[in-house]
């Protein structure tokens with residue numbers, strides 16, 4: 001499938017880019033010591049409720065990493081999946097009495113338009129699960145050949161028992177979370193409660209595909225690992241990817257299982273770093289489908305909200321801090337970007353070298369966007385009061401490259 005269109009990314013010349021520091025969910029604060037070929041895999045949407053502000057905040061965080069790595073001279077290879085076959089999608093189709101493929105296609109188009117409007121750089125490959133059945137089949141065959149696959153009534157499970165030493169929580173908590181996030185710990189015949197399903201036999205009335213494991217459909221974790229390994233394992237060196245990213249709700253079981261499945265199938269490390277974006281809340285609760293409190297990017301845009309105001313509002317909070325969305329945040333952001341625009345519309349502004357170097361330094365410290373925006377705002381206010389140098393074009397291009405703000 002084609003990604004959305006790619007914007008220009010003008011170089012920010014003449015500045016040093018310190019090596020990016022990020023908080024990895026397992027390791028804490030790390031310096032991203034990666035080669036010039038930087039490989040990142042970000043878990044994509046299940047296209048049935050796209051794109052709410054929680055999604056937008058997540059993809060925005062990884063967009064900043066991609067921008068920073070590209071601008072600091074790395075060649076970024078970024079892959080993202082679209083889980084266009086999954087239980088929630090089928091449930092939605094049933095509830096609305098509509099076709100699951102139509103929902104997936106419409107929501108994927110909407111997602112792509114939202115990403116484009118928010119100036120998120122597109123992945124090199126945006127890959128649908130339904131286009132990847134052969135790749136997933138080959139991956140499951142590897143698990144089988146290494147003895148980590150078993151069957152219960154036509155369903156196939158990955159035997160995770162040998163790989164549980166790094167569980168991020170206690171086993172009993174893991175079982176609880178596993179059950180809450182689509183797992184089936186109590187099924188009769190399982191070798192371990194945490195074994196995830198990698199291929200499920202076709203259920204009456206559900207879509208399915210032919211495979212070496214019968215007619216059916218793939219399980220969640222194996223989809224991402226199969227796609228990531230296929231598209232990003234270019235040199236057979238460890239790790240397969242440098243960063244696996246997603247929302248913090250993917251830490252367990254999804255990203256933990258992804259790493260263990262790759263270890264089992266290839267005997268190799270999947271990702272050098274695991275980076276997670278925090279959740280966006282509304283009225284004190286996490287924004288989620290189950291709570292019914294989703295705010296959609298497309299609805300805000302069609303109500304006339306400037307996508308750059310949405311981007312600015314999300315950047316005002318730190319990507320790894322759970323935070324609240326509100327009308328106030330949005331209107332405050334609209335006022336702030338108007339101030340920046342007013343400054344940039346002047347032919348004379350304040351000297352910009354310190355500003356641009358400061359924004360680079362802020363980003364290098366675990367993407368400190370709240371400080372970067374404060375810095376930009378204060379420079380804009382100064383420029384409106386006492387501009388003296390013709391550098392507004394330079395600032396405009398630099399903040400577009402670094403922060404994705406086209407103002």
Ligand code: ZN
Nearest residue numbers: 043044224254
């Ligand atoms: Zn994933």
